[in-house]
Amino acid sequence: MEISGNTFKFPLRVPRLNFSYSGIVPLQVQKFSSRISAKMVTTVVDLRSDTVTKPTEAMRAAMASAEVDDDILGFDPTAFRFETEMAKIMGKEAALFVPSGTMGNLISVLVHCEVRGSENNADGTMDVAMIEAAIRSPANDFHYPTTRLICLENTHANCGGRCISVEYTDTVGEIAKKHGLKLHIDGARIFNASVALGVPVHRLVQAADSVSVCMSKGLGAPVGSVIVGSKSFIAKARRLRKTLGGGMRQVGILCAAAFIALKDNVGRLEDDHRKAKILADGLSQIEGLKVDATSVETNIVFFYIAEGSNIIAETLSNVLKEHGVLLLPESSASLRIVLHHQISDGDVEYTLSCIQQAVLQLQAEKNGT
Numbered sequence: 001m002e003i004s005g006n007t008f009k010f011p012l013r014v015p016r017l018n019f020s021y022s023g024i025v026p027l028q029v030q031k032f033s034s035r036i037s038a039k040m041v042t043t044v045v046d047l048r049s050d051t052v053t054k055p056t057e058a059m060r061a062a063m064a065s066a067e068v069d070d071d072i073l074g075f076d077p078t079a080f081r082f083e084t085e086m087a088k089i090m091g092k093e094a095a096l097f098v099p100s101g102t103m104g105n106l107i108s109v110l111v112h113c114e115v116r117g118s119e120n121n122a123d124g125t126m127d128v129a130m131i132e133a134a135i136r137s138p139a140n141d142f143h144y145p146t147t148r149l150i151c152l153e154n155t156h157a158n159c160g161g162r163c164i165s166v167e168y169t170d171t172v173g174e175i176a177k178k179h180g181l182k183l184h185i186d187g188a189r190i191f192n193a194s195v196a197l198g199v200p201v202h203r204l205v206q207a208a209d210s211v212s213v214c215m216s217k218g219l220g221a222p223v224g225s226v227i228v229g230s231k232s233f234i235a236k237a238r239r240l241r242k243t244l245g246g247g248m249r250q251v252g253i254l255c256a257a258a259f260i261a262l263k264d265n266v267g268r269l270e271d272d273h274r275k276a277k278i279l280a281d282g283l284s285q286i287e288g289l290k291v292d293a294t295s296v297e298t299n300i301v302f303f304y305i306a307e308g309s310n311i312i313a314e315t316l317s318n319v320l321k322e323h324g325v326l327l328l329p330e331s332s333a334s335l336r337i338v339l340h341h342q343i344s345d346g347d348v349e350y351t352l353s354c355i356q357q358a359v360l361q362l363q364a365e366k367n368g369t
Contacts, residue, residue: 044324045347050189050272050299050340053220058264059257066256070249071097072242078252082259086226089262090211091202094234097255099246101188101225104212105151107240108227112182112210113148125168126152128175135179150176153186154193154204161276161300163193166204173207183207188214188225192298195269209233218269218299220341221261223254265341272299272339275348279337282352288359299339302330310366311359319358325351 046052055063069075079097087095098104135147150172154164169185176183185208187193194201205211210229215221227237241247248254280293283303288311291303305311313329320327328336337351 042324043347043350045326045343045351047325047327047337047339047343047351049328049338050217050220053216053340053342055222055257056220056260056264059220059222059260062256062260063253066252068250068252071251072247072249076250076252076255078259079255082252082255082262083226085259085262086213087228089201090205090213090228092205092211092228093231095226095228096234096237096241097251097258098212098225098227098241099223099248101186101212101214103241103244103246104214104225104227105184105186107237107244107246108184108210108212108229109149109151110240111233111236112184125164126172128168128171131172132175132179135175135181147179147181149182149184151184151186152208153188155189155196155298155300157188157300160295160302161189161192161298162295163196163297165197166199166206169204170207176207176209182209184209185211187211189218189298191266192218192269192273195266196273196298215258215261218272218340219258219261219265221254221258224258226258268341269299272341272343273297275299275343275345276301276337276339278345278348279339279352282348283355286352286356286359288363289355301337301339303335303337305333309359309363311362316355316358316362319362320354323354323358325354 066078068078071079083095083097087093096107098107131150152164152169152172154169155161156164173183175181185205187205190201190204190211190213193199194204197204205228210227210233212225212227214225216223216225227234229237276296276299277293280291280296280301280303283289283291283301284293288306288309289303290306291301305313305316312332313335314332317327317329317335330336
């Protein structure tokens, strides 16, 4: 396969597996899964998530040499520098390092209102009119809970990494202010959105009262997330972090790796997006699969098994796993691929070749050929 920009050309050639594909392969002679045993596979392309990345040498070095102190007491200098930098980049007054995005979002919700909920459209947005219509005031009916918070996710993972525009976010922010509500953004992949939209990250979250940012997804740090907001918000968040068991002592070791991720890997996200588009384009050309390549905006690709193909997603995933390609089935007929900075162009080519051969094999087996 030849890769040029965001396109590729068939036939696919896979020297690492010592076979080539051009037209229909006689599978009774050359059978994908039986020809090459799992023991012979030396290539592993892990596309399950962007959380699977390994710490870089620069991260490991920074962790080993990090200046640390007791962060629960508020004296860890590396944590302080990292949180200060994150607050500055995000355009907020203060920041707080937390062990996970789940804790970051939970703390934010608890600070704002002590409840949680979710509803969204296919592109990751919620209908603005429906947002306003769903807002409940305690003056109207005491039988229902009072609305205090609106939450958005950018990018939206379950919608294929779709980006929410700054205009939409601003509109929702205006509605929140109009009704005396808070706006929280789950920005686990907010830097992906910023790069894809060409909008500075601080501008993208300007309307938000709080934002959570995952350092261990696209940015590639081994552990941790950051929540940002006003000084008063972070003061309350710090207390809740301790209540939830998220307070850590010499946490500067983890913050040091996150600092390297912030400095080194934001610039690599555009390349992740480019490779995701190449994958989506390639998948769209494999008979028996469906993918909306035009919907791929960042580093996540969902693809679907066409009706009548007689292939189950989990079975396809297992066949690919035998050949070192790891991805996640989302349902019986859909699978997810997530690109990250440790996936090369060669890995993309290898993955497309393996998927094509696996689909041909499984179709032949179902048809008894």
